[in-house]
Each structure stands twice: as C-alpha cells, then as structure tokens.
Amino acid sequence: MSQAEAVVTKFNWQRAVIKVGSALIAPDGAGCRTEYLLALAQFINASRRQGKELVLVSSGAVAAGRNAMSAEQKPTLAQKQAMAAVGQTRMMANWARLFDFPTAQILLTHGDIRDRDRYLNIKSTIRELLAHQILPIVNENDSVATEELKFGDNDNLGALVALVADADTLIICTDVDGLYDADPRSNPQARLLTSVESVSKEIMALAGGSGSSVGTGGMQTKLQAAQKASANGIQTLIVNGYKAASFDALSKGLVPGTLFSPALSRSGAKKQWLRHSLKAKGKIHIDAGAKQALVQRGASLLPVGVSSVEGQFAAGDAVEVCFENDLLAIGLSLFSASELSKIKGLQSQQLETVLGYAGHEEVVHRDDLVLL
C-alpha cells in the first residue's frame, strides 16, 4: 500500500506513550540534536492543548554520551553504561530546551517493574506528573542495568510503560515509515503495511534487525512491543520520526505509518488481567455512598467508603470490592489489609496521623479498578 493511501487510516487516542529511537536524538551517531525533534515537540504541544496526555520513552543516552569518552568503535558494556550516565543528562537538557513546561526524568530497570512496591510507585509517580501537566521522560537505567535487570531495548520498555501509565496508545517513532513486508534498507521493493490486525508469526517473520549504528533491536523489538501492547488493549503505531509530515498527520488523527489494532478493549484487557492473571487475595467491603461513587461516577475508592476488610493482602495485590456481599469490582489495593483496617472509614486528611506517613489518598485508584 502506498504512503498516500496510508494517511487515510484514522485513530483516536487520549493518553499515549511516544517512544523515540536513538537515531532521532543522535542522527550523526553521537551527541544529541534537536533537528528531528522539533516537529515531535510541536505535536506534543498541540496534543496537550487538546487535553491529551503524553509520556515520552526516549532512547539516545548512550549515543548522546559517546563523544564525551574515548572508546573503541565497539564499546564494552561498562563503557556504554558510562556513556549513558554522561549522555542521559545531556539528552534531558536537549528535551528541556524544546518545551516551555517542566519535564521529568524516570529511569527504570526490569527489576523495578517486577517489584510490586516499585511498580506501584512508578505508576503513582507517572499519574501525579500527568495530573500536574509535567511531561515524564522515561529511559532504561543503563548504568545499573545488568543482563538480568535489562529491558534490553526501549521498544519493549515503551510497551511496559504504556501499560504502567495506563495509556491507550503506543507511538514508536523510528527511521523508517513503518513495518514493511521486508527490510526496506536491503530491499527497495519492500511495501509498507498500513494496518496490522494481529501480530502473528507471519508478521513477526517480516521483521529484521537494526540497520543503523545506534539503534537496538530493529523491527523485531518493535513488533514484540506491538504484540505486548495489543494483548493489553493498547493500539500501537510505528511512524517515521524523521518526517515532520508524520506528526502533521498524527495531529489530525491520521495514521502516517503502520497501525496495530488492540486485541481487545483496554477495560476488557484489565478485567482479564485482574481476574485471571492476578488472584484476588482479599475482600474490601464498602458502604452505599462508595458504591454510588464507583458505579455512577467512575470514582476511585477512598478509605472513607470502606466498611470492613477480609483476608491478608499486601499493597499492590488484587482485591475484590463488595457491597452487601455482592461482588462489585476488582482492583489493585494501594494499602495492605492491616493498613486498611486502621484507616477504614477515615477522611483523607486523617490518614497521615493514623499511619504515621503521608501515603496514597485512594485505596483503589479508578485506573486500577474494573466494575464487574
């Protein structure tokens, strides 16, 4: 399908994670530039003015720090980690120049996402930054990531961030127009696929590795990310970040590259995850006022509406939310059963005195709650 036909596809979104590859940050293979980031920054500005929310996942720390060190053509892992440590601050300064609102840095390892407490903290941090109109910029914490702690590539990190940030869309900006039926660098006859319903084995087989000197993973990791996102009800777009026209199209709700459909709705995916992947560890019984807030207003569950707690669960565990013994919802509790027993029925401003620390205001945040 031609590029002209490609822009006919439309898409809707409200909260997106935009992943930017090293090639856009460091088009010369080292250092960082704003040349290819201006159109993206304009898109971010325009989208925010429309009330949409964005999180950036930015690669490029290693490339941005490359010039600061004398290293061989093929640096060792330790050298790359040192380059990332230098480059990360340079890259953040480069991003900050593009926006007249605050940006925030979040560096993650795989271990952070696997650890329940850290996972919840990352989730709350992103939520809070978005609520304050601050742009979170995420990268892998390259200086501390060892093999077993590594995401390895920022495409898969992008999919996980989309999940943690509760985004509906993942936009991967790279140096080609989207997914082709063969690597376009080596096959000039390759054709662009404008939409993909499901990331099947056949689709996976189309992807090759990275063609650039700074990229990691090539199209393979982008398809893995699209697969992960799709299974979690998140749509993925792969677009050419070098072209300002890509961002013009995105601003108009048009797809300038390849659109991967979600396998199910976001709420359906959440429900499946909460019901089947996570076994509920306990029950929270709520009063009539809380039931009304949850069902009619889609509100978060606050301690004031909790009447009793059943079972032993830790913060981050899945729990059932019940009203008069009817199962109403399932969600992730931000408090352990013992903490919740102490704060049930209390107003938000009383929590700190009882718990001895200022914690979450909600027991179950509405983003982590599915009505049944």
Ligand SMILES: Nc1ncnc2c1ncn2[C@@H]1O[C@H](COP(=O)(O)OP(=O)(O)O)[C@@H](O)[C@H]1O
């Ligand atoms: N089927 C394919 N369609 C498009 N690009 C492909 C395909 N197979 C391999 N590639 C390569 O993937 C590269 C993009 O991945 P990568 O270099 O890792 O970029 P980034 O730094 O944006 O993550 C393209 O430049 C292209 O050479």
Ligand SMILES: N[C@@H](CCC(=O)OP(=O)(O)O)C(=O)O
């Ligand atoms: N964390 C690394 C990025 C690794 C990576 O996935 O790069 P890319 O393929 O350009 O998205 C860095 O900041 O250099």
